[in-house]
Amino acid sequence: MKKLLFVLCSIGWCTTSAQKLTIEKLDALADVHARNSFAELYELLSLPNDAHMPGDIEKNVRWCESAFAKRGFTTKRLNTSTVPLLLAERKSRQAKKTVLVYLQIDGQPVKASQWEQESPWKPTLKTKDAQGNWKEIPYEKLNGSYERDWRIFARSTADAKGPAAAFLAALDALKALKTESNFNLKVIMDFEEELGSPHLPNAVTEYKSDLAADMLIIFDGPQHIRNEPTLSFGARGICDITLTTFGPRVPQHSGHYGNYAPNPALRLSQLLASMKDDDGRVTIPGFYDGVVLSDDEKKILARVPDNEDEIKQKLGIATTDKVGNSYQESIQYPSLNIRGLDALFVGEEARTLIPAKAVAELDLRLVPGSDPVRLINLVRNHVKAQGYYFVKTEPTDEERQQYPKIASFNAAVSYEAFQTPFDSECGVWLSKAMVKAYGKEPIKIRMAGGSIPISPFVVTLNIPAVAVPTVNPDNNQHAENENIRVGNYVDAVKTFLAILTEKL
Amino acid sequence: MKKLLFVLCSIGWCTTSAQKLTIEKLDALADVHARNSFAELYELLSLPNDAHMPGDIEKNVRWCESAFAKRGFTTKRLNTSTVPLLLAERKSRQAKKTVLVYLQIDGQPVKASQWEQESPWKPTLKTKDAQGNWKEIPYEKLNGSYERDWRIFARSTADAKGPAAAFLAALDALKALKTESNFNLKVIMDFEEELGSPHLPNAVTEYKSDLAADMLIIFDGPQHIRNEPTLSFGARGICDITLTTFGPRVPQHSGHYGNYAPNPALRLSQLLASMKDDDGRVTIPGFYDGVVLSDDEKKILARVPDNEDEIKQKLGIATTDKVGNSYQESIQYPSLNIRGLDALFVGEEARTLIPAKAVAELDLRLVPGSDPVRLINLVRNHVKAQGYYFVKTEPTDEERQQYPKIASFNAAVSYEAFQTPFDSECGVWLSKAMVKAYGKEPIKIRMAGGSIPISPFVVTLNIPAVAVPTVNPDNNQHAENENIRVGNYVDAVKTFLAILTEKL
Known part of the structure; x- marks a missing residue:
């Protein structure tokens, strides 16, 4: 019997190992596969990705085609009048459902002269010196015993090539477990997000059947400002x-x-x-x-453990605008x-x-x-x-x-905005995966302030959507010196692996 | 007697010829000496003169030293902590009074790419084509039978190297008349006017005795918008x-x-x-x-022949700010x-x-x-x-x-501002010179809107000041495509010659 189980597992018909995943096991797997992926992350971050430059974007599209093909995905370009969207797909044998994953590959324009490094397209590893200043250290150090507080600086480290590379690493970890998800995977990659995804709504309509899925999860955005595991159920x-x-x-x-x-x-x-x-x-x-925020909604918002004094200190402001009674309320x-x-x-x-x-x-x-x-x-x-x-x-x-x-x-x-109920199937499933990975409920954000081009999926495909933000909140997103904290990158691998191994 | 008069005149003791100057004679002299000066104007305009670049300014200072020395002036640099002011001085034998002339040599910074010519420092002669567009023609055409409506485009053509070169040409015309002014001439050249002449007030105090004079005349600024002979008795x-x-x-x-x-x-x-x-x-x-504008002052202002509809049309505005009841009132x-x-x-x-x-x-x-x-x-x-x-x-x-x-x-x-009465000695004398040159009273501006760094002279030297603006009002001063109308340049030579030959 044991032998049969082994055989079944080795050919991918078994999810036993996934079911037995402990926090320690997930951490160990994330550590190994994050480490293995730093070279690939470097490669991806080295590709300029300002969507105003279609020639540069093409190189990013090709890189993604190759990266997903390597992992057994079929890929298809969803052409638009400018640069394409890319759809990668991989079926699981025992799957009944399909999960659509959204990744964003392009980045905001850069003012290279304002970056404190050779180039925003040259990933640069830094550590804080005794005076609290960021000091460059060799990127190769990530191959050794890295520190979780180191940061990798480059355009799109956080928004959102970092999460994309972490997802690839999680797929590799899944493979190493010799298992597969019990759902089919579709991955849609957006190369014009920072332009406002002008061609996405039409593309979702045109390629509706290609994109058909039961739910959408978004691997983009920063965690709650406390930098703890977070799920985000909507976005402006x-x-x-x-x-x-x-x-x-x-x-x-x-x-x-x-x-x-x-x-x-x-x-x-x-x-x-x-x-x-x-x-x-x-x-x-x-x-x-x-x-109108109901009392119930205000209660849900109040559950987010914001320390507003800390937020204000971080921003460098003494008082805030008075649109809501709290940070969470303000972004509703x-x-x-x-x-x-x-x-x-x-x-x-x-x-x-x-x-x-x-x-x-x-x-x-x-x-x-x-x-x-x-x-x-x-x-x-x-x-x-x-x-x-x-x-x-x-x-x-x-x-x-x-x-x-x-x-x-x-x-x-x-x-437009979207907002998915906490108790939706998608929400409950993701929460379970997070509890598996971190031993506690994630911080649940009713609606994040930032925008992601998700409403076309929600409306046209008629599916719920939840975001799984993983990057550090102090990542200088959209500005100079954008960065990802190494610990957040490793945890992103763990989070995505926990999701890939969670039964749906 | 005739022979003695000739001898006296030839050695400069005679002003008879000046007293006989008709409008026609002045026009003929201005024509010849303007034409002779276009090469010198080209040379002066070719020197970059943004006062943020002291190295460039030095070349302008040297050029002025040489130009005035050639005309029998002694020159002295009035040093400041940045670039110097330049004082040129020439005495007349029968002089009882001294007139101080203010010239501005530096120019506003340029955005070279916004100029419709090779460089703002390459003087470019243009004529309007049938469609009303400015079309380049060879600068050398100015040596032939120029047209008064042609324009020379370059930084500082109007503000104010054009008037400076016209003054040099007027000095040459005076020499050709074999006469001299009945007043001493001092010429103060400012190379930081467009920076707000930050060192001028201290320099006027420090070099008070060098600058001592009975009055100040300023060869800077555009004529009244009708582009007719103008005197300006003050400036904001x-x-x-x-x-x-x-x-x-x-x-x-x-x-x-x-x-x-x-x-x-x-x-x-x-x-x-x-x-x-x-x-x-x-x-x-x-x-x-x-x-507070008195009724008398409002009457004086109303004498300026402004056509406000024309001004609005020129500016491209339907209504104006309501600070005064007229253009002239608004700038008071x-x-x-x-x-x-x-x-x-x-x-x-x-x-x-x-x-x-x-x-x-x-x-x-x-x-x-x-x-x-x-x-x-x-x-x-x-x-x-x-x-x-x-x-x-x-x-x-x-x-x-x-x-x-x-x-x-x-x-x-x-x-600060300054304002000199119309009936001051200086005002009456300049008006006479203008009547001599144009056969009618000039337009008299109580106070011009633009600023010139004159109040330090007025206050410290305790002398009245009047400006003799000569350039075309549509000269794009301070902006791209600054230009001087050729006819205005020639008339500037005539105006300055009329002043130099007017008894004080």
């Missing part, structure tokens, strides 16, 4: 607005025309100031309509953020001119119940109500003569 | 403020912290919006105190201009972040009666009254934890 959506105000046709000498030619930077400031109060609450009527509401401002020059380049135009870039985070088109129209109508005439690009001479206040207002919806 | 002063608001220590993901971490770009917008109303009037109490008041705004990125580079800080560059134009220190303190106290704590550069971690609203506020006074 996002849309953006570019608002430009126009002044004189060309910049004018501020001496000759100061007090006479209206200043578009002042007008932009007045518009922006009119949108929010001193507490950061949007004052445009109706902006928060349809978003739609937001309106000024992400960029520009008019002529500041600093050494400043010149005594009245600008010809001023530009604000806004992003609006969305929640279930806040229709993005409605929100955009609220903002648009608010600007209009201040007396503005809208042009598409630049006003004509005739428009300049006719309209005292001229602006352009360009908006685009990237994707 | 200028000071500037850099206002920075601080948000989280580093830029934060707008999803994770939107609605929570206060946005410094919003706060800056709120501050700026709180300073002015919808009509562009400063709402900070006391800003306009001490500036202090102004507060937002000359630059910046927070993170706009356009392609925009990223979903909450900025760490936002910066506004302001310039305040000053008038007599508006003490710059008082105005700066009004703005400073206004910001403070909105609850801001001020830091010098960046807030410390402790300050970040303690103060909800943090800003830095750095101000610098460049120079």
Whole structure:
């Protein structure tokens, strides 16, 4: 009997070993397979992945095709008008269900000069010296007895090539266990996430049958700020607005025309100031309509063990905006953020001119119940109500003569929010895997503040979605010096292995 | 007798020929000597002159030393801690008075890529084609029968190497007349005007006796917008403020912290919006105190033949700020201009972040009666009254934890305003010279909107000052594609010659 069991296991018909996985065993497996994967992680991080550069993206697509093919997946490019999405698929013999895994491979643009290393595309291992400064150490040290507090710095270490590589390592660990999941795996890789995944909604519709699954899990995002195991049951959506105000046709000498030619930077400031109060609450009527937190929901949110003093200290702020009564509550509401401002020059380049135009870039985070088109129209109508005439690009001479206040207002919806119940099948299953790996319930986030392009899957495929964030919260995501903590990378391998071995 | 007169004239003791100068004679002399000077103008414009580059400025200083020495001036460098001022002096035998002439040689920084020519330092002659576009033609064409509507494009053509070269040409014309002025000439050249002449006030004090004179005339600035002969009896002063608001220590993901971490770009917008109303009037109490236009003054201002519809059309605006009841009235008041705004990125580079800080560059134009220190303190106290704590550069971690609203506020006074009566000796004398040259009274501006670093001369040397602006008003001063109209250059030679030959 023992012999038969061994034979069955060795050919993959047995899940006994998976069922016996202890925390210690998972840790040991994660340690070995994370270590084995650092070279592959280095390779992946070395590929520039700004989605504005399709040539660079192609190299990332090929790398992923090869990495999944090596692990017994079939791959298929889901072509769009720009770069493709990549779908990798692997069936399990005893599977009844199919899990779709979402990975993001592209990264935000970089300002290389602002990184404290040779290049954002050269993965750089660092440790903190006695003064608390990050000091470079050889990457090869990861092959030896690494320290969990070391960090690997490079674009997309955290967001989200790190989790992608950790998932590959978890697949290798699963193979070493000579077992397989009791569900089929589909992996969808997004190479335009940082552009707002503009082609994803159409692609999900077009390739609906290829993507068919019972649930979606997302290996992206940072853990709770305490850096403890976390599940995230939703995420805000996002849309953006570019608002430009126009002044004189060309910049004018501020001496000759100061007090006479209206200043578009002042007008932009007045518009922006009119949108929010001193507490950061949007004052445009109706902006928060349809978003009501019940007492039960507030209780769920209160269970998240946030230390708000710590958050404030980490951010370097004394007080917060007053949109919710807590951090968790604040991110259950739609937001309106000024992400960029520009008019002529500041600093050494400043010149005594009245600008010809001023530009604000806004992003609006969305929640279930806040229709993005409605929100955009609220903002648009608010600007209009201040007396503005809208042009598409630049006003004509005739428009300049006719309209005292001229602006352009360009908006685009990237994707909507999603929110999955804690007690859904998917939620319960993932929670069990986390308890197996960590011996306790994960922190459960009702809805994360950041956006992931998940709502098209949720809506079009009609499946629930839950995110399994694994990276350290202080990863400088989107900014310079992005990094992943080595301990978080290793734990990501463990988490993903625990999920792959959890019966569904 | 005739022979004696000839001898006396040839040795310079005679001004008879000057007294007989008709408009036609002046035009003929200006034509010849402007034409002779185009090569020298080309040479001068070819020298980069951004005062941020002292090495470049030195070449300009040397060029001026040589140009004035060639014309019988002694020169002296008035040294400062950066680049020197240059004083050139030439005495006349029968002189009782001394006229100090102010010239500006440095130019605003350039964005070379935004110029429609090879380089802002390569003077480029252009004519308008049938479609109204500027088309390059060979610079050498100026040696032939030039057209008055051609333009020479280069940094500082208008502001103010063009007038400087025209003054040199007028000195040559004076020499050709075999006569001399009945006053001594001192010429002070400023090489840091576009930096706000930071060292000029101290230099005027230090070199007070070198600079001693009976009056100051300034060869700088554009004519009235009708591009007709103009005298300007005053100019607004200028000071500037850099206002920075601080948000989280580093830029934060707008999803994770939107609605929570206060946005410094919003706060800056709120501050700026709180300073002015919808009509562009400063709402900070006391800003306009001490500036009262009498009915007589309003009458003088109304004499300026402005066509406000034309001005608005030229600027491309439908309505104006409502600080005064007319263009001339508006520039009799202090102004507060937002000359630059910046927070993170706009356009392609925009990223979903909450900025760490936002910066506004302001310039305040000053008038007599508006003490710059008082105005700066009004703005400073206004910001403070909105609850801001001020830091010098960046807030410390402790300050970040303690103060909800943090800003830095750095101000610098460049120079104050000045205003000389129309019926002063200097004003009457210059008006006579203009009537001689143009057969009619010039347009008289009570106070120009732009600033020139004249008040230190007026205050320290206790002399009146009047500006003789000569360049075309549509010269793109301070911006890209700065230019001088050839006809304005030739008329500048004529104007300066008329002044040099006018008895004082």
